[in-house]
Amino acid sequence: MDLDDSPWGENVKSVQDSEWSKLSSDFVNAGYREGITAGKEGALQEGFDEGFAQTGAPLGRNLGMLRGFSSALASFLASTSAQEHTERDQLLNEARTISSALSDVRFSDIDPPDTQAMEHAKEHMEDAEDVVASEELQEKRDMESLEDLMDRMGATPSAKQANRPTPEDVAxxxxxLHTLAQTLGLTLPSR
Incomplete structure (x- = not known):
């Protein structure tokens, strides 16, 4: 007996077509999701590599070099007595001031905001006000705010800056530091 001759033939064919459509749709959707995931992972790695090479590593290296050089100058000046005592104390004070200011700089203070990522996030949100940093980034910012608050509590109002350092402050x-090094006949290592 042929399925077309059967009284249920039309219903069976309809169910088969429906199941085939659902199965086909499921495979298309699964393939689409896998493609999106693979694309995101590839873009994420590419973005990390670019950010690290063009922003993170150079900024971190420069800040570390400045901190190390200023600390070394302060240590050198503290241990030497070859110069006139007053002049040495002035130079030592300047080296310590620079070193202290550099130690207060966080990477987040000098890292330029990723405006492209922020714009992309805004495009995919229903309301631009809902753009919120990841939980991990928000936790870091909360911790930094708490550290700032504790620093201000322990210092005299004029001793600590009310605002975080900027890239211009670091410059x-x-x-x-270059001027101090030149005064001592030294050269600050280049970037």
Missing amino acids: QLEQR
């Missing part, structure tokens, strides 16, 4: 500290 000024770097220039002061």
Whole structure:
């Protein structure tokens, strides 16, 4: 007996077509999801590599070099007595001031915001006000705010900056460090 001759033939064919459509749709959806996931992973790795090479590593290296050089100058000046005592104390004070200011700089203070990522996130949110950093980033910022609050509690109001350091502040500290090094007949290592 042929399925077309059967009284249920039309129903069976309809169920088969429906199951085939559902199965086909499921495979298409699964393939789409896998493609999106693979694309995101590839873009994420590429973005990390680019950010690390063009932003993270150079900024971190420069800040570390400045901190190390200023600390070394302060240590050198503290241990030497070859110069006039007053002049040495002035130079030592400047080296310690620069070193202290550099130690307060966090990477998040000098890292430029990723405006492209922020714009992309806004495009995919229903309301731009809902753009929220990842939980991990938010926890880090909360911890930094708590550290700032504790620092301000332990210092006299004029001793601590009310605002976080900026890239311009770091550039000024770097220039002061260059000047101090030149005064001592030294050269600050280049970037």
